[in-house]
Amino acid sequence: MTKTIRTTVVVAALIASAAFPSAARAACYMEAVASAQEIAEGWTIHEDLRIVNEVDSAPYEQGAGNWFVDRETTTLPFCSVFDDLGGYSLRSYMLPKVVTTSRVQICKAKPDGGSEAFVAPGTTPRPDPTAHEVYSPYNRPYTGSCPPSRPTANPVERAKRPKG
Numbered sequence: 001m002t003k004t005i006r007t008t009v010v011v012a013a014l015i016a017s018a019a020f021p022s023a024a025r026a027a028c029y030m031e032a033v034a035s036a037q038e039i040a041e042g043w044t045i046h047e048d049l050r051i052v053n054e055v056d057s058a059p060y061e062q063g064a065g066n067w068f069v070d071r072e073t074t075t076l077p078f079c080s081v082f083d084d085l086g087g088y089s090l091r092s093y094m095l096p097k098v099v100t101t102s103r104v105q106i107c108k109a110k111p112d113g114g115s116e117a118f119v120a121p122g123t124t125p126r127p128d129p130t131a132h133e134v135y136s137p138y139n140r141p142y143t144g145s146c147p148p149s150r151p152t153a154n155p156v157e158r159a160k161r162p163k164g
Helices: 003-019 036-040 155-160
Strands: 044-056 067-082 098-109 115-117
């Protein structure tokens, strides 16, 4: 291949991976860690997407009373491999992290004006952690006020302003 063609292929791949991140993300494959005989004997693989970070943007209003945040979620795909007897294999591996951004509605407009908390259909409140199980702080519903309070000025910036 000529240098120009190789450069074009690399640039096209980079653009495709930026435009379609889920298509560029690799998936878990048994063929990467087990032989054809082991697969035939019943070895299995399970992909577990673990949320490792979740960050919300500042709330913003779209339309009168409808409030949203942009939630950036970082997941780590774990590829857990199990042998034919169901035992966990040390051949298990991780894939590169995947970062996604989604728009989450936190408040909805009331017919008479103002806002109220938005609860997606089928959402149930998260139970309190127990002595045996602590629930992940991620993938949580919004628990703030509606409408959200406006951000206050940075106290450091206020202290720097000249008085008078």
